[in-house]
Amino acid sequence: MPLLEPVLCKRIPTAPWGDPRDRKYVNYEAFVATGGYAGLKKALAMEPKAVIEVVKASELRGRGGAGFPAGMKWSFLPPEDGKRRFLTVNADESEPGTFKDRMLLDFDPHLMLEGIAICMHACRLDTAYIYIRGEYHAQAATLQRAIDEAYANKIFGAGSMLGQINGRDAECFMHRGAGAYICGEETGLLESLEGKRGWPRIKPPFPAVAGAFGRPTIINNVETLAIVGPILDRGADWFKTMGKGRAEGVPPTVPASFGPKLFGISGHVNTPGVFEENLGIKCSELIEKYGGGMRGGKKFKAAIPGGISMGVLGTDQYHAELDFDIGRKYAVLGLGTAGVVVMDEDTDMVKALRNMIRFYAHESCGQCTPCREGTGWLSKMLHRIEAGDGTTRDLDLLSEIAGSMGAMPGTTICGLADGANWAVRTMLNKFWGDFEKRVRKERFVSLSVVGAR
Amino acid sequence: MAWITKNSGTMQIERRTEPYLTDEMKRDLEAKVVVRYPTRRASTLPCLHAVQEKYNYIPHQAIEEIGAFLGLPASEVLDTCTFYEMFFTQPRGKYVVWVCQSISCELLGHEKLMHGLEEKLGILPGETTPDGKITLMHAECLGACGGAPCALVSETMHENLTAENLERIIDSLP
Numbered sequence: 001m002p003l004l005e006p007v008l009c010k011r012i013p014t015a016p017w018g019d020p021r022d023r024k025y026v027n028y029e030a031f032v033a034t035g036g037y038a039g040l041k042k043a044l045a046m047e048p049k050a051v052i053e054v055v056k057a058s059e060l061r062g063r064g065g066a067g068f069p070a071g072m073k074w075s076f077l078p079p080e081d082g083k084r085r086f087l088t089v090n091a092d093e094s095e096p097g098t099f100k101d102r103m104l105l106d107f108d109p110h111l112m113l114e115g116i117a118i119c120m121h122a123c124r125l126d127t128a129y130i131y132i133r134g135e136y137h138a139q140a141a142t143l144q145r146a147i148d149e150a151y152a153n154k155i156f157g158a159g160s161m162l163g164q165i166n167g168r169d170a171e172c173f174m175h176r177g178a179g180a181y182i183c184g185e186e187t188g189l190l191e192s193l194e195g196k197r198g199w200p201r202i203k204p205p206f207p208a209v210a211g212a213f214g215r216p217t218i219i220n221n222v223e224t225l226a227i228v229g230p231i232l233d234r235g236a237d238w239f240k241t242m243g244k245g246r247a248e249g250v251p252p253t254v255p256a257s258f259g260p261k262l263f264g265i266s267g268h269v270n271t272p273g274v275f276e277e278n279l280g281i282k283c284s285e286l287i288e289k290y291g292g293g294m295r296g297g298k299k300f301k302a303a304i305p306g307g308i309s310m311g312v313l314g315t316d317q318y319h320a321e322l323d324f325d326i327g328r329k330y331a332v333l334g335l336g337t338a339g340v341v342v343m344d345e346d347t348d349m350v351k352a353l354r355n356m357i358r359f360y361a362h363e364s365c366g367q368c369t370p371c372r373e374g375t376g377w378l379s380k381m382l383h384r385i386e387a388g389d390g391t392t393r394d395l396d397l398l399s400e401i402a403g404s405m406g407a408m409p410g411t412t413i414c415g416l417a418d419g420a421n422w423a424v425r426t427m428l429n430k431f432w433g434d435f436e437k438r439v440r441k442e443r444f445v446s447l448s449v450v451g452a453r
Numbered sequence: 454m455a456w457i458t459k460n461s462g463t464m465q466i467e468r469r470t471e472p473y474l475t476d477e478m479k480r481d482l483e484a485k486v487v488v489r490y491p492t493r494r495a496s497t498l499p500c501l502h503a504v505q506e507k508y509n510y511i512p513h514q515a516i517e518e519i520g521a522f523l524g525l526p527a528s529e530v531l532d533t534c535t536f537y538e539m540f541f542t543q544p545r546g547k548y549v550v551w552v553c554q555s556i557s558c559e560l561l562g563h564e565k566l567m568h569g570l571e572e573k574l575g576i577l578p579g580e581t582t583p584d585g586k587i588t589l590m591h592a593e594c595l596g597a598c599g600g601a602p603c604a605l606v607s608e609t610m611h612e613n614l615t616a617e618n619l620e621r622i623i624d625s626l627p
Binding site: 084093094095096097098099101102127133134135136137138171173175176177178179180181192193194195196197198213215264265266267268272273274304308339341343347351352355356359362363365 | 489490491492494495496497498499501502523529532533536537538539540551554555556557559560561592593594595596597598599600601605608609610
């Protein structure tokens with residue numbers, strides 16, 4: 001069943017409810033006039049614990065990639081001790097194929113600010129830092145404007161409607177990054193916020209116990225916080241009418257995929273862009289209904305379900321359902337950020353994989369050896385295979401290297417190498433023929449120059 | 454690549470008597486930025502941004518001054534600074550053109566944009582034109598995949614580019 005009304009895109013004209021050309025910045029007055037900050041008012045009338053219960057009851061799962069239940073994350077915080085506790089908002093959207101948060105930041109940042117205020121009230125957090133990536137210049141300016149409006153209207157600051165939290169005024173600041181993919185990893189983000197290189201930390205301790213500046217910290221994605229306001233306003237049951245519930249007979253302890261989600265479609269489609277739909281929509285429906293079909297009437301070959309770290313969907317998985325269960329059903333890592341990159345029949349898969357792995361080799365932070373060396377090695381091998389100088393042995397070596405790095409085999413601190421691992425593995429498994437065609441059986445000395453660009 | 458560093462053991466730092474981090478900037482940062490964070494160190498990134506905004510790059514002397522301002526060794530500020538791709542410790546062009554090379558942009562032909570610019574400007578990615586006007590850079594995903602191929606010209610994002618209209622944009626830079 002398609003989404004009946006836009007939730008996140010309520011004030012942002014998006015097909016099929018509006019024309020994207022009519023999009024403009026929604027200021028505080030326009031936001032309040034269309035029912036904004038109503039969720040915050042309701043939350044403030046409730047006990048903080050009751051707010052967390054509502055979010056828990058809604059079974060909202062994090063929209064930043066991992067899909068961790070947000071309410072559960074909020075309840076992991078230790079009891080208050082009167083000292084500072086922080087909220088950090090992850091607006092470091094750097095996963096290739098993902099551009100959903102940019103739309104929210106560009107046009108409706110108050111939706112996120114409302115969620116921030118609710119989260120600060122519910123979890124008793126006194127300061128919020130919004131970590132926005134350095135390349136988002138225009139978005140940073142818009143966000144700062146929205147924050148200033150929120151301060152002027154007593155959402156944050158001295159004498160705000162949040163009151164005193166941990167004996168301090170509730171504050172919300174923007175912190176600009178400076179171009180590092182790894183700062184989107186939650187502990188890398190914390191290190192960067194503290195003024196260091198964005199090197200992820202070993203967990204535990206988890207950020208909920210010792211995060212930013214050694215204090216309990218909640219980290220949420222922009223989209224996760226943006227949906228919190230509507231949930232508080234209209235209730236958890238309303239939220240659960242959208243998206244995809246559990247199959248019959250599945251116990252309620254298994255997390256489901258409720259709610260709407262922003263899907264970003266790019267690549268070989270006619271009308272790329274960000275669209276809002278129920279979780280569980282079929283990939284084919286997304287491409288045909290929202291993406292305007294394949295560009296040039298070509299045939300579908302592959303799609304990346306949500307950022308390149310999630311691996312690829314094969315040609316026969318055109319009808320894959322995009323929900324948090326996608327990983328188990330279609331042999332990919334997960335839904336990720338739901339930034340769908342579509343590739344048509346003419347796409348060179350070796351080149352596409354080379355591009356993905358070059359990204360990881362470039363963005364590896366260099367802290368763990370398997371990732372630093374492994375991604376570089378994979379990148380060199382793929383450049384060689386693309387140039388036509390690869391051997392069949394290289395293909396085995398590709399999967400061997402990929403399979404031995406990452407947090408899942410337990411050789412790295414964070415999941416960056418897992419992204420590379422899944423990209424290589426799913427590509428090789430689902431498009432083996434494409435790779436086999438490009439390599440030779442005999443060994444010979446390679447003369448190609450590698451890694452020049 | 455964040456983890457490539459230069460051997461700076463024998464490096465000579467060019468110095469001038471006038472400080473880069475002026476008293477006015479210090480006052481401004483102290484009042485608006487340092488107060489936001491529980492530690493002074495957390496202001497490193499905002500300070501680096503402020504210096505780069507004013508001088509268009511971050512001279513090594515400024516790194517020492519930021520260290521002194523925040524009570525950190527200069528080496529720790531340099532450590533942070535060199536991790537991030539957007540901080541330039543060498544003078545760069547007046548405009549920096551970041552051409553996105555990630556998956557959606559490559560599927561839709563970022564190579565044509567890059568080759569077009571390389572030929573037009575006579576430089577390779579990472580280099581600056583001799584007149585100091587334009588620095589050309591490869592960028593990883595700029596978050597505009599819906600408008601691929603895209604490029605960031607200084608602080609302005611341009612989407613749905615072709616080699617011709619990117620060249621027109623470059624030509625129209627003052």
